[in-house]
Amino acid sequence: DTAVSQTPKYLVTQMGNDKSIKCEQNLGHDTMYWYKQDSKKFLKIMFSYNNKELIINETVPNRFSPKSPDKAHLNLHINSLELGDSAVYFCASSQWDRGTDTQYFGPGTRLTVL
């Protein structure tokens, strides 16, 4: 039983296209996150949603728009893709109010923009 899943695992697309990445968690958590891992393996927070409400929005171009249809899902839509968007995108989830708010990560989506 996969705890945090993402689709697709690989995404190759042309510059200027619009694409979406989907994330689902079956842990019953109330908070979900998107992180970006660059070519140097540095992992940086992009967004966080708690109970479908945006609570963290780091300095990310507004071409990136997260959407949370319910507590178990957090999708990332990217408009007008640029070469610099190539990276691995990780979804994570946690339960904020349990005291041990460990974040559990998905397997990642490797985005390549040509």
Next chain:
Amino acid sequence: EDQVTQSPEALRLQEGESSSLNCSYTVSGLRGLFWYRQDPGKGPEFLFTLYSAGEEKEKERLKATLTKKESFLHITAPKPEDSATYLCAVQEGGNEKLTFGTGTRLTIIP
């Protein structure tokens, strides 16, 4: 702004050769310090959370310790399957986000 520095960047050990990885941090009010393991092509896998200076946690050949300025991940008698990138992250009080270091790539040679 929270800062996390991990050293060394890469470490090669012979099987059975014990060593330590370092994570130095600067944060206003630490809520928790997290250690993750990341294998190539996979997502970070949770190992430990430490909440206060002096705390220690162990799991198999790994032991994590915490002071007010740094954390160490001690690996005792490592095996080749311990090869991975080890990531350290801090969480500031009242803020859900994790601030990660750049990781230590550990290679255990049989």
